[in-house]
Amino acid sequence: MKFDIKIKAQSNNVFEVMIKTEEENGLIMWNGGADFIGLAVVDGYVMFTYQLGSGTLKMVSTVYVSDGNFHRIYASRYVRDGTLHVDDEDPVLDSSNPGASQLNTDGALYVGGAPHVPPKKLPRGFETNFVGCIGDIRIEDQQLHMFYDVKSSHPESFCSLMR
Numbered sequence: 527m528k529f530d531i532k533i534k535a536q537s538n539n540v541f542e543v544m545i546k547t548e549e550e551n552g553l554i555m556w557n558g559g560a561d562f563i564g565l566a567v568v569d570g571y572v573m574f575t576y577q578l579g580s581g582t583l584k585m586v587s588t589v590y591v592s593d594g595n596f597h598r599i600y601a602s603r604y605v606r607d608g609t610l611h612v613d614d615e616d617p618v619l620d621s622s623n624p625g626a627s628q629l630n631t632d633g634a635l636y637v638g639g640a641p642h643v644p645p646k647k648l649p650r651g652f653e654t655n656f657v658g659c660i661g662d663i664r665i666e667d668q669q670l671h672m673f674y675d676v677k678s679s680h681p682e683s684f685c686s687l688m689r
């Protein structure tokens with residue numbers, strides 16, 4: 527699913543999303559172009575990555591999420607400084623290398639799967655379509671009015687706890 531977020535050069539990003547999955551790999555969100563920023567489930571844990579032009583930063587949560595329960599993810603970037611936390615864990619903090627501070631993308635945000643293969647050196651969770659439920663998405667405090675579920679045999683019951 528694609529959203530046109532129109533902003534092609536950003537200093538800050540804030541993503542909040544609820545997910546539910548039983549799969550250990552799957553793309554949650556992707557915004558790419560010259561640079562990129564993305565969220566995925568990788569081997570059962572949420573990975574937040576971005577590349578502003580001076581190297582790829584990867585941050586991994588400590589909360590196992592591929593358990594079929596809902597988990598709330600909060601991922602933000604203020605210039606080079608990233609924060610990631612899932613549910614009630616202590617935030618994971620890291621910073622990308624000095625030298626680049628703006629995120630330059632094509633302005634398209636993909637949720638649950640992206641049509642082109644993400645850059646190499648990212649784990650395969652970023653190349654895998656998400657199976658499960660993604661919802662309650664907030665981007666820079668704006669809520670996307672969507673309810674996304676894919677490929678489960680009973681998607682309504684699978685996602686219904688969110689309502």
Ligand SMILES: [Ca+2]
Nearest residue numbers: 578579628630
């Ligand atoms: Ca850049």
